[in-house]
Amino acid sequence: MSDEPERTGEEQLVHGVPAHPIVDALRSAGVAEDDVVAVLGRAIARQSGAGLTTTVTPPFVFQTTVPQVAPQCEVHFEPSFTHPDFVDGVTVVQAGETPTEIGFNRRFHAIEDDLADIADALRTVSNCMKELRLELFGVVQELQVKITALDRRIDPLKDKAETKETKEKEKEKEGKDTKEKEGKDDKEKEKEIKEKEKDKEKEGEKDGSKEFTELAGAVPPDPLPPASEENEGGDRTFISLADRPDVGRNALADPEEDS
Structure with a gap:
């Protein structure tokens, strides 16, 4: 008497495949009977889920029959x-x-x-x-x-x-x-920052030069008032060319001519 269970018309499907070919394949591969039952049970439990029914899509079957041998x-x-x-x-x-x-x-x-x-x-x-x-x-x-x-x-x-x-x-x-x-914007911003720094450096150089000039007394003095009769004598600081004595000419003159 065979230990194989009797196969009914409605055979259990495992992921769309009848169970008996899987069982036969596992047995022919030398898998123990307990392991076959365990593998098959796990597969059925996974596909069934908690109260879920598995819908098996029927395979495509040609309506036109082409016999292999005639x-x-x-x-x-x-x-x-x-x-x-x-x-x-x-x-x-x-x-x-x-x-x-x-x-x-x-x-x-x-x-x-x-x-x-x-x-x-x-x-x-x-x-x-x-x-x-x-x-x-x-x-x-x-x-x-x-x-x-x-x-x-x-x-x-x-x-x-x-x-x-x-x-x-x-x-x-x-x-x-x-x-x-963003890269272009960063480059433009960097360029603007460098230009501003250069402008600041130029302004700083100008300011420093001006301060140095003022400190060194290089500021030109106020122009002298024009010479007049009123400011002759002690009021005048410099003499003009017309007022300078004719010292050189007298020194080079011939003494005989003077006598």
């Missing part, structure tokens, strides 16, 4: 006529059949029979090819319907992925543009 398409042809070579002047040619010669009538009928068998074989092959072509046409039509349905399900996902990728590229581009703009 016995009616097998061709068996064996030629029945074999012609012996005739010898001129020796072989007796005759129409009827004799104990030593079958005659031309039987020979030609044997050829007709072989040709009829060939024709039947060709018809069989032709019909099988026609039937196979129809089956392939049906399969192709079903594949077209199935692929179209898959495309309709995939297109939204594809568009969503493309939209996400486009948004990521735009975001990346915006981030790059922002970084470049």
Whole structure:
């Protein structure tokens, strides 16, 4: 008596696969019976959850049946006529059949029979090819319907992925543009700061030069009042060229001329 449980019409599915092929595979791999039960139990518990039912999507099945083997398409042809070579002047040619010669009538009928068998074989092959072509046409039509349905399900996902990728590229581009703009702004600010520092240095140099000049007494004095009769004598600090005594001319004069 086998220990294998009786399989009912409604067999337990494990992730969409009947349980018995899994059990057979585990047993053939040498897994102990307790381990097989443990593995199978864990798998069923995980897919079942707490009061949840597992919905199994039925596999795609072609409506057009294409048999793997077609016995009616097998061709068996064996030629029945074999012609012996005739010898001129020796072989007796005759129409009827004799104990030593079958005659031309039987020979030609044997050829007709072989040709009829060939024709039947060709018809069989032709019909099988026609039937196979129809089956392939049906399969192709079903594949077209199935692929179209898959495309309709995939297109939204594809568009969503493309939209996400486009948004990521735009975001990346915006981030790059922002970084470049910030870099330009930083360079412009740094340039402005350097220009301001240079302007301050120039202003500082001007202020220092002015202070140094004032401290050194290089400020030009106030202009002297014009010479007049009122300020002659002690009020005048300098004498003019007209008032300077003619000392040099008197010193170079000839004494004889003076006498």
